Amino acid sequence: MKKLPGILLIFTIVLSSTTAAYAADGDAEKGKVLFTVCMACHGANGEGNAVLNAPATGGQDEWYVIRQLNNFRAGVRGAHADDIFGAQMRPMALTLVDEQAVIDVAAYVATLPVPELATTIEGNADAGKKAFVVCVACHGANGEGNVSLNAPRLSGQYDWYIKRQLENFKTGVRGTDPKDIYGAQMRPMAMILATDEQVLDVTAYIATLE
Numbered sequence: 001m002k003k004l005p006g007i008l009l010i011f012t013i014v015l016s017s018t019t020a021a022y023a024a025d026g027d028a029e030k031g032k033v034l035f036t037v038c039m040a041c042h043g044a045n046g047e048g049n050a051v052l053n054a055p056a057t058g059g060q061d062e063w064y065v066i067r068q069l070n071n072f073r074a075g076v077r078g079a080h081a082d083d084i085f086g087a088q089m090r091p092m093a094l095t096l097v098d099e100q101a102v103i104d105v106a107a108y109v110a111t112l113p114v115p116e117l118a119t120t121i122e123g124n125a126d127a128g129k130k131a132f133v134v135c136v137a138c139h140g141a142n143g144e145g146n147v148s149l150n151a152p153r154l155s156g157q158y159d160w161y162i163k164r165q166l167e168n169f170k171t172g173v174r175g176t177d178p179k180d181i182y183g184a185q186m187r188p189m190a191m192i193l194a195t196d197e198q199v200l201d202v203t204a205y206i207a208t209l210e
């Protein structure tokens with residue numbers, strides 16, 4: 001270590017501390033056992049289930065899954081009186097008894113494949129592409145997400161779920177809890193999509209991203 005130039009050393013420390021903060025020590029094997037509960041709604045491979053309103057979890061970034069599970073457990077998400085679907089998820093997150101269980105299940109979820117998605121929403125993807133310019137700043141040009149900006153991956157997710165979350169942010173069903181730091185960053189962005197049509201258009205565009 002002593003021979004490393006100072007700048008490289010600092011970089012190494014920053015990098016390893018970032019990794020520690022997000023990936024912790026998730027045990028995917030233990031997570032697989034915990035995921036048995038989740039399969040009932042999210043499917044055996046995390047492919048989601050439209051009938052049960054459960055989004056795809058397969059391939060979603062580990063750091064984001066950890067944050068959402070902790071948000072559900074703490075009631076930062078899923079506790080709003082009008083959050084019908086969040087209320088279904090919250091008790092499931094509470095089956096994860098501690099932070100280690102959260103980290104383990106997230107490690108397993110991250111190993112699952114991104115599912116093939118059928119489109120369900122009719123919108124003008126060309127108009128949506130123009131609206132998406134704002135979103136690119138945080139979510140990336142291909143909706144791949146950006147951990148340093150805390151913005152999750154949007155590609156590989158069902159259009160009906162994306163639409164619902166945009167509506168939830170707009171109405172304040174999500175992103176208004178005082179402890180929801182990251183939801184509070186997303187909420188004004190959803191509000192830029194003033195009309196239902198704009199929500200449909202941007203959702204239709206996101207559905208074209210790989």
Ligand code: HEC
Pocket residue numbers: 034035037038039040041042052053054055057060065068069085086088089092093095096105164
């Ligand atoms: C009873 C059905 C059900 C079960 C079982 C269930 N979930 Fe969910 N889950 C949902 C629903 C419905 C949502 C969508 C909530 C919303 O619309 O805001 C959701 C949302 C999520 C999200 C948020 C996804 C995102 O993109 O923000 C994650 C992560 C998640 N579930 C993981 C899990 C894990 C891990 C388990 C097992 C411990 C689990 N779920 C068990 C129904 C379920």
Ligand code: HEC
Pocket residue numbers: 067131132134135136137138139149150151152154157162163165166182183185186189190192193202
């Ligand atoms: C300033 C950065 C920023 C911009 C710009 C932004 N977002 Fe987000 N977005 C976030 C963050 C941060 C989250 C995570 C919120 C959380 O942790 O609950 C998020 C979450 C989301 C989610 C929820 C995903 C899920 O799996 O539940 C959707 C959908 C979304 N954004 C769509 C958009 C769209 C569409 C736009 C453009 C109109 C946009 N975002 C612009 C930061 C941003």
